[in-house]
Each structure stands twice: as structure tokens, then as C-alpha cells.
Amino acid sequence: MSKAKLSFQDIICRLHQFWAEQGCVILHPFDTEKGAGTMSPHTFLRALGPDDWNVAYVEPSRRPTDGRYAENPNRLQHYFQYQVILKPSPSNIQDLYIQSLEAIGVFSNEHDIRFVEDNWESPTLGAWGLGWEVWLDGMEVTQFTYFQQCGGYECKPTSVEITYGLERLAMFIQDKSSVFDIVWQSNKNKDVVYADIYKTFEIEQCHYNFEEANIPDLLVLFEMYERESKRLSKKELVYPAYEYCLKCSHTFNLLDARGAISVTERMAYILKIRNLAKSCATAYLKKSGHIKDKFHA
Amino acid sequence: MPNYLLEIGCEEIPARFIEDFSNLLKDKLMHAFSRERLLEEKHKGYVFSTYRRLTIRIEGVKKKQGDKHETLLGPPLSIARAEDGTWLPPGIGFAKRSGRSPDDLKVGKDAKGREVVMVELKEKGRASLDVISDCVEDIVTHLPLPIAMNWGDGQGPFIRPVHWVVSLLDSKVVPLILFGVKSGRVSFGHRFLSKNKQNVSSGEAISISDSDAYESLLKSVCVDVSSSKRAEMIRQVLYEKGQDDFDSHLLHEVSFLTERPTVLEGTFDQRYLDLPSSVLVACMKKHQKYFPIYKKGKLVNKFIVVAESVTKKNKDVILKGNERVLVARLEDTSFFWEEDLKQPLDRYVSKLKKVVFQKGMGTIFDKVKRLEGVSLHLVNMFKFSDVNVEILKRACYLSKADLVTLMVGELPSLQGEMGSCYAQKNGEPEEVVLAIREHYYPRSESDSLPSSKIGSIVGVADRLDTIVACFENGFIPTGSKDPWGIRRAMLSIIRIVIDQQLHVQFSSIIDLAYGEWGSAKEHRDELLRFYNQRLKQFLLDQGFRSDTVVSVLSCGTDAYYAYSLAEAVDRYRNSHQEAFKVCVDTGVRVGRLVKGAKSDAELNEALFDLDIEKTTYELLQNIDHHKQNLSEKCHDLARFSKKMDLYFDDVMVMVEDKNLRHNRLAFLSRVYSLYECFGDMESFQV
Structure with a gap:
């Protein structure tokens, strides 16, 4: 067990290499804030329609309410997911996943790896799927989902999504008990750790999310973004429309962290965002000729 | 006699429904085989299932389908x-x-x-081989799925993707295709414990020579296919470790999360024992599926994990990993505990204004207010004269406060429990502490009932409120749909009322809840019918005779009365069959006469004509109508019925003489009230 421990960036590089060898396009993070890798258009839009699509990318994910001012060793408001989408889902997908773990030094004969039921639903995206959380000696390290619906549309063929929690995996591999101790890069004798890069970022963002975010402005922004998304999806400018939908989602999350949204309003906001996402999905499918304009009937 | 074996190899099937689903598959197959005249007279179906396989074996299959005539x-x-x-x-x-x-x-x-x-x-019967193919394909692809998914390019729907199918009649492959997979005789061993080929983790391929060899062949590739044997093995270790009072649901679940379980014992730092034990237990069970360990009834800093894929070499690593995960969880939990305690519990109450109770039905804060209103009436109705009203109010006020604590946000199953812990830390009165915890009792069929009067009141009030809200807001349970658990809520009210021996009409306590809502009672009748169904089911589940149950239910909506009466009547019936028949016969006769001839004449003793009229009347007067002991009342009724039987032998009620007739009917209507409190005599089948 005295293998050299992989750094955070090594883990990413190895995963890139592994999935590239499996025929995946290696993409880069999408430059709009989002809550999860699923929300990247490389997943959300591409899971729609009949065309094959195999992709892997790292996605920074923001969950403002999860912030703990860097005081909790396991919780962050900004973290990284490693996202893989394969469409249609290949029948050896579990084998591939196990091999990918071996590529980052986690060997199946050394651990208790289990696929435990965990079904996924995103009310804001009108999406849901069935699958598992993967347990590695009792720790949840990956979400594994067969998409059944996206933007309110059936997914045919079915995409499979693998979402690795990079920090969790790195903590496991490096045997760290705090996310901030993760070695990001190991260069000769000097390590750069997660805290060096993200601790101040984390604390400042928490101050912003919980205390400074300007509620009235955010409320106005939400409306503006919503209006813009609607306008653009009518023009079938799918990607710009979808970006504004994502902005709505992030603005909503910020308002939520500020405690500015009552529970009654919550549902209404979620519905608004879902409608935007649904419109984008519809526009995407229409534009690519996969659905007819049935709404004029 | 040939045996048929079907194994459907899947990607990991959710543990929670493997057992029910494979039993359903077995039942449907057996039924279809029987319909297709494929079963010998002596036949039996078996289920073997794990998270990767649904296996059915049917013993006693004919070689050739029976001829049809x-x-x-x-x-x-x-x-x-x-x-x-x-x-x-x-x-x-x-x-x-x-x-x-x-x-x-x-x-x-x-x-x-x-x-x-x-x-x-x-x-002419066809060869079984051919019939089975059609039969199995039809059954498997039409099973009602507890959860349905598609995969790949249009495969499914099934519960999880299917990878292999073993279908054998003795040693012959019964060819069939399920979800694009052709049947054969090759099964797969344990994903990680058996030998895999390069880049594959489906386990060692193993050829099943014969349907009878299935269990032992799978054992050789590290799979224990019998779930009861897996559970038994785990149970044994729990016993050996002195744990005989463990969570049987958890045992069931972990036996379906493993194909070759290994029980490991881990430890955690002593200092986490400062957390309330309910919190520790929830942390261990809920997310991690660990069994907590008790010594002499006290929680210790140890836990049991039922691990999978364990070898001599990896055992320590796996255990260490599990210990670390638990510590991370306990750390998180300690943080919640400390954060929550920074404010007293009553400070959380106003935050309930932000939590919606039910769409369109206000917040939890509103609910708490109604709950107090209902409780203050209930305390009188229940005649709980020793309950301190101020303490009751306090218990109501704090009952839902923990819903907005961090801990309950993270571990919702701890609602009530946490409120109780926090209230105790804040120095709230002991009765308040107890009531906050107990007002959720019973949380399941096997759970205990509230031990305290205040806990009972708040528990009943809370449920009455939810039931009214649901009925008036359109969440009326139908079929298997009961998102708000109204059936269970109703059952809990019934159980509490009976346990506390409270004589109250449900129709009046539900009106208290309606009163707090101040809304129209649009669905009240439906609600009362629902109550009656639940009460009926409850009484039937207690093993009372079904005609007794129907009869006692006609006495109104007092559950405790119905329960006690059913108990007394059944006990009497069982030991006095003949006498009881006389009761029913005379009761029915009296009832029909009274109901048939409407008469409101006053009883006049002077008009008694025959001696038996006088003596029967005397006996009636001697019976204490207000006696509480229902068993004695049964005996009284029997004694009187015997007399009444003689009365009918001698007395003609519907005589020509109008005065005489009316007087006799007036007498009978007094008699009738005696029978009435035993329910509807017409319902008894004797």
C-alpha cells in the first residue's frame, strides 16, 4: 500500500486519460455558475434527442447554502464534480467505472465497493433518473444515474451519468480528514494544498452568500434573467437562453442562502426555472428537428 | 420430477424491494405454470435473491404439458x-x-x-420446454414494477438493466429472450470475490449444469443466494456479540445489500457518546446501515458493519474506511448539536412561520396554534382533570420547534426526539420534555404508545388537524396512495384512545379540529366513513369476530367502547353459545317489533295483563343500565333475554286491543334500549 498518493490534479488527469481512451470527448468547465455538472449544457441539452454523445469534464459546482465559512472539514459551497456522460448507456458501464477507479489507484480487491440505490431528481431541470450512490468502504464517492427524463422529455436513448465527488475521492485516496488538507499538487518537497487555493475564496464567498448578497438587486436580476431566457428561447437561441436559465437558478440559490425566499415562494421559483429549462429543451429538440412544432395544433 | 430454474441477472437491484419483487415473480410464475397445466400435483416454488439476481426455482414441473379436455x-x-x-x-x-x-x-x-x-x-399438451418459454417471457415483461427504468438504446422497462438469464428445466436450457438477453446456463459469481477476467467486474462465469445444483454452484463463486441464510448468519454474529435486541428492518436491508456478508466490528472515539444516543443511533443506521452496540442496555463506542467483498487482506482497510466515515458523520452531527443548542428551543418556534404545512393550508406555526386550541378542548373531553393546562400549552407550543433545527433538517427521523433533548437541556418541565417526544408515538405499527396524558392529547390533536387538512384539501387516501399517511394517523388515534381508555365520540373530537380550521365541513361525512373503515379494520386485526365487529360499530364512533364491547361480547359468545343465541333472537325480535310499529305511548304498569309482563318488567328495572363492566352487562342481558324469551311465549304483543298493544310496545321500547347498547342485533350470525 505504499504507492505514491495521487494529487488532486493527478486524479483529474488520470480520469481524463481514462475516459478519453474510452472514446469520450474531454471538455472544459462551462463558464456559468451552476449547482451541479448535470446543469452544464453538455449534459442537460445533449442528453436530449437521439444522437450519441460521450463526454467527460470537470465541473465546478456551487451550492451557496452548503457553505460553512471553511470551518467544516466536509462541506463547501464551491466544489468540483467529475462528470461523465455516455449515450446510449453501454452495457459494460459498471465495468468501465470500476476500471476508472483502478486508474486512480482504487482497486476493487482492496475495498468494499457497492452500488446502493439512490435515485436522482432535479425539480428545477424537470429531470430525473435511477441509479446508485457508490460506496467505497462506506463512503459515498460517486453518483451513478440512468437518465429517464430531462427537461420534461423522455430520454431516448438512455444516457448514463457518472458524477465523481472529486474532493471525497481525493480525501479517501490521500487519507485526509479535511478537504482543506487535500494535496492539489505535489511538486518536489513542496505541496500545494486545497486550502492554499480555496480557503480564502470559500470564506469570502460565504460572507457574500449569507450576509452581503443584495436581496433587492438579486430579485430584480432574477426577473431580468427570466425575461431574457424566455425571449431568447422563443427565438430558438437555445444556448444563450439556457445560460440565462442557469443564471436564474444560481440567483435563486443565492436568495435561498440569504433566507429571502419563504417556503411558499420556493415552489413558485422552482417552477419558473423548470419552465425555462423546459422551454430550452423544447427549443433544442425543435431546432435539431427531433420534435415537430406540435403546439400550434 | 423436473425442476425449473429462472435466474435474471441484473445490475444492482434496490435492496428495499428485492424480496417483495421476487416473491411476486414467483407467485406469478407459479400461477401461470398452473394455468398452463405444467405443474405436478406436488409442486413448490422457491425464491433465491440477491442484489444482482432474481431467482425462482419451481419443483414439480411436468415434462409435458397436461392434455386439455x-x-x-x-x-x-x-x-x-x-x-x-x-x-x-x-x-x-x-x-x-x-x-x-x-x-x-x-x-x-x-x-x-x-x-x-x-x-x-x-x-394435446405441448412439450413443457416450449410452453415455459412463452409463459416466462410474458410474465417477466408484464410484471408490475415497483420502479421502472429504461437503459441503453430503448431497452426496458425493468427494475434495473438485465445482463444474463439462466433458464433451465433440469439440465436443459429453456430458450427465451428477456430484454434482449438470450437465456443460457451461464451465471456469474460475486462481483469482486470471485475471479474476474481482465477489465471485467461481473464476477466469475459459472455454468449451471442442473437446476438442483444452483445454490451450491453459486456458493463456489462466493454468492450465498439464500437471503434467509445470509440474514441468519448476520443474526448469529449479532447474538454472539451479545446483541439480541437489534433492528430487524436493518438486518433485512443489509442482507439484501450483500451476497457474501462479513460482519466487522468498529469503534469510534468515546467522546461522541456525549451526543444523545438517539442521534448516534440515527447516524449509524440511517446513512451507514451500521448496527449500534449496547452493553447492559447502554450504548457503547462500537458499531457493527455488515461489509461485502471482504478478504483477509482488505479487512483492516475496509474497517478503517468505515470508521472514518462514521467519524465524519459524527463530527457533522456534533456541529449541529452545538449550533442548535446556541438558542433555546422556544426561539425556534417563530421560525415555523416560514415552514409550509401543506400547500394552501398555512404554515407549521399556524398548525401549532390550532393544535393548542384542540388540545385545550381535548383535555376536558378526555376528563384528564389532573393535567396542568399551562404545561399542556407549553408542550403544544414547543411540539414542532425542532423541525427547524439543523439536526432534524439533516436527520428527519429524529423529529420529536431532538425537540425533547433540547427541551431537557433548556430545563423545560419533565412532562413537556416527554410530550414533545411522545406526541409522534406510535411511529409505526410496532412502536409504543405515548405513556403520558399530555403526549396522548398532543398526539391526537396533531393528527386530527392533519386529517381534517388532508380531507378538506383533497389528499384523501385512495388505493395505495396515501402521501400524508392518513391511514396510519387514524389508526394511531384509535390506538391511543383505546390505550388511554377514553370514552369519546370521534365525531365530536373531529369537530374540534374543524372548529380550529373554521372551514366548511365539505368532506366530514367522508371522513367519518373513513374513520369507521379504519376502526373496523383495527378491530378485525385484533381478531374479533367479524359479525361482532359489524354489530359494535353501529353503536357510534366511540372507539374504546366499540373495542371493549367487542371484547366482552366475543368472550361471552365463546363460553355461552346457546345463551348468546337467545340474546340475539330476542333482541332481533324486540327490535323488529319496536321499529315496525311506531308508538309513543307512555308505559302504564296498571295495564299489565299477564303475570309474566309484571315479572319481566321487574327484572328489567333491576338491571343497572349504567353498569360500566361490559362483561357483567353481557350476563345481565343473557339473564334478561331468557326471561324475554318466555315473555314472547306467553305474550302476544300485537293484540287487537289498542291500549294493551300500545302499552306492550311501550314496554318493548324500554327493553330495546337495553339491547341497543350492544349494537345491531341483526348483524350477529348465530
């Missing part, structure tokens, strides 16, 4: 055939429906000896 009866000959022997439309139609031509029609007699036309269906 059936006679279909048609219309009477008289209308089916004309006198000249030509077939008429009814005959022709019958032949057509039976898939025959009129020439095939025969004439015979039906069970009653009438002449009818008939068709004889004879079919």
Missing part, C-alpha cells in the same frame, strides 16, 4: 337448433365464439339436466 356449454338446444335440424343463430354464434364450426356442436345435458348444445375442446 374441456366441455364448453352453450345455449339450450331448443333455441339453438330448429326442428328440422338446422342450426339457428344462437347455436351458430356459440360455435363461432368457441372457435368451431356448427358441425362440431354436440348435444348434452347441463348440471340441471337440461338439454344444451356443447363443444368439446381437446388439446
Whole structure:
């Protein structure tokens, strides 16, 4: 067990290499804030329609309410997911996943790896799927989902999504008990750790999310973004429309962290965002000729 | 006698429904096999299932499908055939429906000896092999799925993607195709414990030579296919470790999360024992599926994990990993505990204004206010004179406060429990502490009931409020749909009322809840019917005779009365069959006479004509109508009924003489009230 421990960036590089060898396009993070890798258009839009699509990318994910001012060793408001989408889902997908773990030094004969039921639903995206959380000696390290619906549309063929929690995996591999101790890069004798890069970022963002975010402005922004998304999806400018939908989602999350949204309003906001996402999905499918304009009937 | 084996190999199936689903599969297959005349007289079905396979074995399958010999009866000959022997439309139609031509029609007699036309269906049995193929494909692809998914390019729906199918009649492969997978004899061993080929983790391929060899062959590739054997093995270790009072649901669940379980014991730092034990237990069970360990009834800093894929080499690493995960969880939890305690519990109450109770039905804060209103009435109705009203109010006020604490946000199953812990830390009165915890009791069928009066009141009030909200807001339980758990809530009210021995009409306590809502009672009748159904089911589940139950339910909506009466009546019936029959017979007779002849004459003793009228009346007067002991009341009723039986022998009630008749009816209506409190005599079957 005295293998050299992989750094955070090594883990990413190895995963890139592994999935590239499996025929995946290696993409880069999408430059709009989002809550999860699923929300990247490389997943959300591409899971729609009949065309094959195999992709892997790292996605920074923001969950403002999860912030703990860097005081909790396991919780962050900004973290990284490693996202893989394969469409249609290949029948050896579990084998591939196990091999990918071996590529980052986690060997199946050394651990208790289990696929435990965990079904996924995103009310804001009108999406849901069935699958598992993967347990590695009792720790949840990956979400594994067969998409059944996206933007309110059936997914045919079915995409499979693998979402690795990079920090969790790195903590496991490096045997760290705090996310901030993760070695990001190991260069000769000097390590750069997660805290060096993200601790101040984390604390400042928490101050912003919980205390400074300007509620009235955010409320106005939400409306503006919503209006813009609607306008653009009518023009079938799918990607710009979808970006504004994502902005709505992030603005909503910020308002939520500020405690500015009552529970009654919550549902209404979620519905608004879902409608935007649904419109984008519809526009995407229409534009690519996969659905007819049935709404004029 | 051949045996049939079907194994459907899947990607990991959710543990929570493997057992039910494979039993359903077995039942459906057995049923179909029987319908297809494939089963010998002696037959039996077995289920073996794990998270990767649904396996059914059917013993006692015929080699060849039984021949079919059936006679279909048609219309009477008289209308089916004309006198000249030509077939008429009814005959022709019958032949057509039976898939025959009129020439095939025969004439015979039906069970009653009438002449009818008939068709004889004879079919040679096919080879079982062929029949099974169709049968299994049809059953498996039409199973009602607890959860349905598609995969790949249009495969499914099934519960999880299917990878292999073993289908054997003894040693012969029964060819079939399920979800694009052809059946064969190759199964797969344990994903990680058996030998895999390069880049594959489906386990070692193993050829099943014969359906009987299935269990032992799978064992050789590290899979224990019998779930009961897996559970038994885990149970044994728990016993060995001195744990005999463990969570059986958890045991069931972990036995379906493993194919070759290994039980490991881990430890955690002593200092986490400062957390409330309910919190520790929830942390261990809920997310991690660990068993907590108790010594002499006290939680210790140890836990049991039922691990999978364990070898001598990786055992320590796996255990260490699990210990670390638990510590991370406990750290998180300690943080919540400390954060939550920074404010006293009553400070959380106003935050309930932000939590919606039910769409369109206000917040939890509103609910708390109504709950107090209902509780203050209930305390009087229940005649709980020793309950301190101020303490009751306090318990109501704090009952839901923990819903907005971090801990309950993270571990919702701890609602009530946490409120109680926090209240205790804040120095709230002991009764308040207890009531916050207990007002959720019973949380399941096997859970205990509230031990305290205040806990009972708040528990009943809370549920009454939810029930009214749901009925008036359109969440009325139908079939399997009961998102708000209204059936269980109703059952809990019934159980609490009976346990606390409270004589109250449900119809009046539900009106208290309606009163707090101040809304229209649009669905009140429906609600009361629902209550009656639940009470009936409850009484039946207690094992009371069904006619007793129907009878006592006619006495109103007092659950405790219905329960006690059913108990007394059944006990009496069982030991005094004859006497009880007399009770019922006379009761029915009295009832019919009274109901048949409307008379509101006053009873006049002077008009008694016969001696037996006087003595029967005397006996009636001697009976204490207000006696509480229902068992004694049964005996009284029997004694009186015996007399009443004699009365009917001698007395003609409906006599010509109007005054005499009315007087006798007036007497009977007094008698009737005696029977009435035993329910509807007409319902008893004696």
C-alpha cells in the first residue's frame, strides 16, 4: 500500500486519460455558475434527442447554502464534480467505472465497493433518473444515474451519468480528514494544498452568500434573467437562453442562502426555472428537428 | 420430477424491494405454470435473491404439458337448433365464439339436466420446454414494477438493466429472450470475490449444469443466494456479540445489500457518546446501515458493519474506511448539536412561520396554534382533570420547534426526539420534555404508545388537524396512495384512545379540529366513513369476530367502547353459545317489533295483563343500565333475554286491543334500549 498518493490534479488527469481512451470527448468547465455538472449544457441539452454523445469534464459546482465559512472539514459551497456522460448507456458501464477507479489507484480487491440505490431528481431541470450512490468502504464517492427524463422529455436513448465527488475521492485516496488538507499538487518537497487555493475564496464567498448578497438587486436580476431566457428561447437561441436559465437558478440559490425566499415562494421559483429549462429543451429538440412544432395544433 | 430454474441477472437491484419483487415473480410464475397445466400435483416454488439476481426455482414441473379436455356449454338446444335440424343463430354464434364450426356442436345435458348444445375442446399438451418459454417471457415483461427504468438504446422497462438469464428445466436450457438477453446456463459469481477476467467486474462465469445444483454452484463463486441464510448468519454474529435486541428492518436491508456478508466490528472515539444516543443511533443506521452496540442496555463506542467483498487482506482497510466515515458523520452531527443548542428551543418556534404545512393550508406555526386550541378542548373531553393546562400549552407550543433545527433538517427521523433533548437541556418541565417526544408515538405499527396524558392529547390533536387538512384539501387516501399517511394517523388515534381508555365520540373530537380550521365541513361525512373503515379494520386485526365487529360499530364512533364491547361480547359468545343465541333472537325480535310499529305511548304498569309482563318488567328495572363492566352487562342481558324469551311465549304483543298493544310496545321500547347498547342485533350470525 505504499504507492505514491495521487494529487488532486493527478486524479483529474488520470480520469481524463481514462475516459478519453474510452472514446469520450474531454471538455472544459462551462463558464456559468451552476449547482451541479448535470446543469452544464453538455449534459442537460445533449442528453436530449437521439444522437450519441460521450463526454467527460470537470465541473465546478456551487451550492451557496452548503457553505460553512471553511470551518467544516466536509462541506463547501464551491466544489468540483467529475462528470461523465455516455449515450446510449453501454452495457459494460459498471465495468468501465470500476476500471476508472483502478486508474486512480482504487482497486476493487482492496475495498468494499457497492452500488446502493439512490435515485436522482432535479425539480428545477424537470429531470430525473435511477441509479446508485457508490460506496467505497462506506463512503459515498460517486453518483451513478440512468437518465429517464430531462427537461420534461423522455430520454431516448438512455444516457448514463457518472458524477465523481472529486474532493471525497481525493480525501479517501490521500487519507485526509479535511478537504482543506487535500494535496492539489505535489511538486518536489513542496505541496500545494486545497486550502492554499480555496480557503480564502470559500470564506469570502460565504460572507457574500449569507450576509452581503443584495436581496433587492438579486430579485430584480432574477426577473431580468427570466425575461431574457424566455425571449431568447422563443427565438430558438437555445444556448444563450439556457445560460440565462442557469443564471436564474444560481440567483435563486443565492436568495435561498440569504433566507429571502419563504417556503411558499420556493415552489413558485422552482417552477419558473423548470419552465425555462423546459422551454430550452423544447427549443433544442425543435431546432435539431427531433420534435415537430406540435403546439400550434 | 423436473425442476425449473429462472435466474435474471441484473445490475444492482434496490435492496428495499428485492424480496417483495421476487416473491411476486414467483407467485406469478407459479400461477401461470398452473394455468398452463405444467405443474405436478406436488409442486413448490422457491425464491433465491440477491442484489444482482432474481431467482425462482419451481419443483414439480411436468415434462409435458397436461392434455386439455374441456366441455364448453352453450345455449339450450331448443333455441339453438330448429326442428328440422338446422342450426339457428344462437347455436351458430356459440360455435363461432368457441372457435368451431356448427358441425362440431354436440348435444348434452347441463348440471340441471337440461338439454344444451356443447363443444368439446381437446388439446394435446405441448412439450413443457416450449410452453415455459412463452409463459416466462410474458410474465417477466408484464410484471408490475415497483420502479421502472429504461437503459441503453430503448431497452426496458425493468427494475434495473438485465445482463444474463439462466433458464433451465433440469439440465436443459429453456430458450427465451428477456430484454434482449438470450437465456443460457451461464451465471456469474460475486462481483469482486470471485475471479474476474481482465477489465471485467461481473464476477466469475459459472455454468449451471442442473437446476438442483444452483445454490451450491453459486456458493463456489462466493454468492450465498439464500437471503434467509445470509440474514441468519448476520443474526448469529449479532447474538454472539451479545446483541439480541437489534433492528430487524436493518438486518433485512443489509442482507439484501450483500451476497457474501462479513460482519466487522468498529469503534469510534468515546467522546461522541456525549451526543444523545438517539442521534448516534440515527447516524449509524440511517446513512451507514451500521448496527449500534449496547452493553447492559447502554450504548457503547462500537458499531457493527455488515461489509461485502471482504478478504483477509482488505479487512483492516475496509474497517478503517468505515470508521472514518462514521467519524465524519459524527463530527457533522456534533456541529449541529452545538449550533442548535446556541438558542433555546422556544426561539425556534417563530421560525415555523416560514415552514409550509401543506400547500394552501398555512404554515407549521399556524398548525401549532390550532393544535393548542384542540388540545385545550381535548383535555376536558378526555376528563384528564389532573393535567396542568399551562404545561399542556407549553408542550403544544414547543411540539414542532425542532423541525427547524439543523439536526432534524439533516436527520428527519429524529423529529420529536431532538425537540425533547433540547427541551431537557433548556430545563423545560419533565412532562413537556416527554410530550414533545411522545406526541409522534406510535411511529409505526410496532412502536409504543405515548405513556403520558399530555403526549396522548398532543398526539391526537396533531393528527386530527392533519386529517381534517388532508380531507378538506383533497389528499384523501385512495388505493395505495396515501402521501400524508392518513391511514396510519387514524389508526394511531384509535390506538391511543383505546390505550388511554377514553370514552369519546370521534365525531365530536373531529369537530374540534374543524372548529380550529373554521372551514366548511365539505368532506366530514367522508371522513367519518373513513374513520369507521379504519376502526373496523383495527378491530378485525385484533381478531374479533367479524359479525361482532359489524354489530359494535353501529353503536357510534366511540372507539374504546366499540373495542371493549367487542371484547366482552366475543368472550361471552365463546363460553355461552346457546345463551348468546337467545340474546340475539330476542333482541332481533324486540327490535323488529319496536321499529315496525311506531308508538309513543307512555308505559302504564296498571295495564299489565299477564303475570309474566309484571315479572319481566321487574327484572328489567333491576338491571343497572349504567353498569360500566361490559362483561357483567353481557350476563345481565343473557339473564334478561331468557326471561324475554318466555315473555314472547306467553305474550302476544300485537293484540287487537289498542291500549294493551300500545302499552306492550311501550314496554318493548324500554327493553330495546337495553339491547341497543350492544349494537345491531341483526348483524350477529348465530
